[in-house]
Amino acid sequence: MTLTDPQVASVGLSEQEARTKGIDLMVSKLPLSYVPRALAARETRGFIKLIADRRMNRLVGAHILGTEAGEMIQEPTLAITHGIKVDDLAAAFHPYLTLAEGIKLAAQTFTKDVKKLQGRSGLKTWIFSILTNRAKTRGRRDKRSVPFSVLSGLDPEDEPAVHRSRFTSSGGWAPPPERWDEDTPERLLLGSETRALIDHAIAELPAGQRAVITLRDIEGLDLAEICNILEISGTNQRVLLHRARAKIRSALEQHLHRP
């Protein structure tokens, strides 16, 4: 281990040494920018690299570059010494928001695409879950507030994405949509008036639609994560998202094409 900034810590074989020995290798390299703790600490320089024997399903080497690499190397050291299986390492409990969790995520990276791991947005998901639970509890306490079940309920009336008056009886566009310039969003956001308009349009949405469009389009969470946070089905969520987006588009259209 080398006490540089960031630190470098290695245990076991390097990738090249393992290859020279003719071991059938699996290599997993996880940038620290996928580890929630590193994101939260705004210190994402570095990576965790794990090397495993595919046939034995055991670690043969670990190499970590990062501010706390020296602390993190301890777990792979034990895993190599005692022949702990990669699957067991990937399944073992690691507290959320610790750098140690990075070892677990790196072990999972052997079999999963790192970009699909929850790591990157884990912190946000966790915070939103807390906020949602809070809203649910408050909803139960305060009878006047909207019951939280409206999140999963669809609105009773049929809401088309685009008003029927915009189509001919055969379903073609009557006044067709106009083309928006390439820089429309950027230009729009320059005006505080437009911003207020979008905020207003979002505020006007029914609770479920508002929750879904906020999490998906403003906060950029995955569909699956949103299902978990709001405890609604995928289909339900897509309908809510569809209706919400259609209304925001329509509000923008009215704003852009005012006479």
Add this chain to the structure above:
Amino acid sequence: MLTCQELTELVTDYLENRMSFMDRLRFRVHIGMCRHCRAYLDQMRKTIRTLGELSAEPIPPAIRDELLARFRDWKR
């Protein structure tokens, strides 16, 4: 053949990649032929992009305190 009105109801499934191969194909055939629906799809993409550029609301102090408290509890 898909009508323009029907297409507007499928845009979200299309953009979120939740369509069967055949439905996707039908959607794309329509988009390829109909410039009005191309404009609509483009408006929808720009709407989503605009939403993505809204900065997040600041966290209200009460909620921030609760979050910090939970961080501390969880560390124990």
